Amino acid sequence: MKIGPYQLNSQVMLAPMAGITDQPFRQLCCQLGAGLAVSEMMSSNPKVWNTDKSKQRMVHSKEAGIRSVQIAGSCPEEMAFAAKVNAQSGAQIIDINMGCPAKKVNKKLAGSALLKEPAQVEAIVKSVVQAVDIPVTLKIRTGWCENSRNGIEIAKIAQDNGIASLAVHGRTRNDFYKGHAEYDTIKAIKQAVSIPVVANGDITTVEKAEQVLNHTQADAIMIGRGAQGRPWFFREINHFLATGNxxxxxxxxxxxxILLAHVNELHQFYGDFKGVRFARKHVSWYIQTLSALNEGFSESFTEDQGKVFRAKFNGLETESEQLDALNLFLDSFTGL
Structure with a gap:
């Protein structure tokens, strides 16, 4: 799959997730097989760019691989300006967020709330595409609610106004993350447009990855929650799609x-205070993954032991305490 001039080396992407797909996690997923890793959502409002969080999210030039930066907002002029600033900071692709279901985003008529306003969608897309000379992509949901699945209409607006590729999460905004993703709408969108379409939602096994690609005929798939605590999932999908094994x-x-290197990178990127806190949630996901892989390790490892360790780990306050605790915990198992 290509996005503008960029040839992806895999048809499996990392979805943008606020507070999760920071630079350390994106780099790790790309090293382990993701063809593209989209950044966390960044507000298009310049008034919030002076916060430490925004400053960290706006550093792109040091990253390896294709640098895709997601922006969110409702004002076409602000979105265009944000796209320009990020392009100047090293972004190679600008991704527009019209899929976030969060209330604090939607109340500002941003994220998936824009799906109710096709005219505003067109104004934003047109403004951003005209503002930069790099590819612009778009991420949406199937619609605002079950009775207003207008994904095809939005996809055609995107295509007609220069969007280079479209990612679709198989839920409406009102679904949030409940229930199961549906892929018939993504299939219909793929049939309705000629730009690349990326299928997203509930892809947590290699078999499901293949099924979604076959059913939707999408050009690629996007993994979100399925990669939490399991960044090697990308290479597993790549191998299965290539070999059937x-x-x-x-x-x-x-x-x-992988885990210790990830924790180290989080501390280096965020510093001691924030690094400790960001490490907690990633380590929690890794431990849950280890619990699911129980048959490969010590028979004494149980989900309850994982819960006990996570509770203890979440009380630690320094990088050295976290690393020591992880090493002691992992030492209690037998490798494969």
Whole structure:
């Protein structure tokens, strides 16, 4: 799949997730097989750009791979300006967020709330595309609610106004993340437009990845929650799609190396105080993954032990305490 001039080396992407797909996690997922990793959502409002969080999200030039930066907002002029600033800061692709279901975003007529306003969608897309000379992509949901699935209409607006590719989460805004994603609407969107379409939602196994690609005929798939605590999921999907065979479960030694390196990167990126806090949620997901891979490790490992460790880990306040605790915990298992 290509986005503008950029050839992706995999048809499996990392979805943008606020507070999760920061630079350390994006880099890790790309190293482990993601063809593209889209950044966390960044507000188009310049008044909030002076916060530490926004400043960290606006550093793109040091990243390896294709740099895709997601922006969110409701004002075409602000969105265009945000696109220009991020392009100047090293972004190679600008992604527009029209899929976020969060109330604090929607009440400002941003994110998926824009799906109720096709004219505003067109104004924003047109403004952003005209503002930069790099590809612009769009992420949407199937519609605002079950009775207003207008994904095809929005997709045609996107195509007619220069969007380079379209990612579709198979839920409406009112679904939030409840129930199950549906893929018939994504299939219909793919049939209605000629630009690349990316299918997103509930892809948590290699078999599901293949099924979604086959059913929707999408050009690529996008993984969100399925990659939390499991960044190697991308290479597993790539291998399965290429060979029809499953990769062997990663060894405990490899999981340890990935986990410890990730925690180190979080501390280096955020500093001690924030690094400790961001590490907590990622480590929690890794431990849950280890629980699911129980058959590969010590028979004594149980989900309850994982819960006990996570509670203890969440009380630690320094990088050294976190790393020591992780090493002691992982030492209690037998590698594959």
């Amino acid at each position: 499953k990769l062997k479960t990663p060894s405990l030694d490899e999981v340890r190396a």
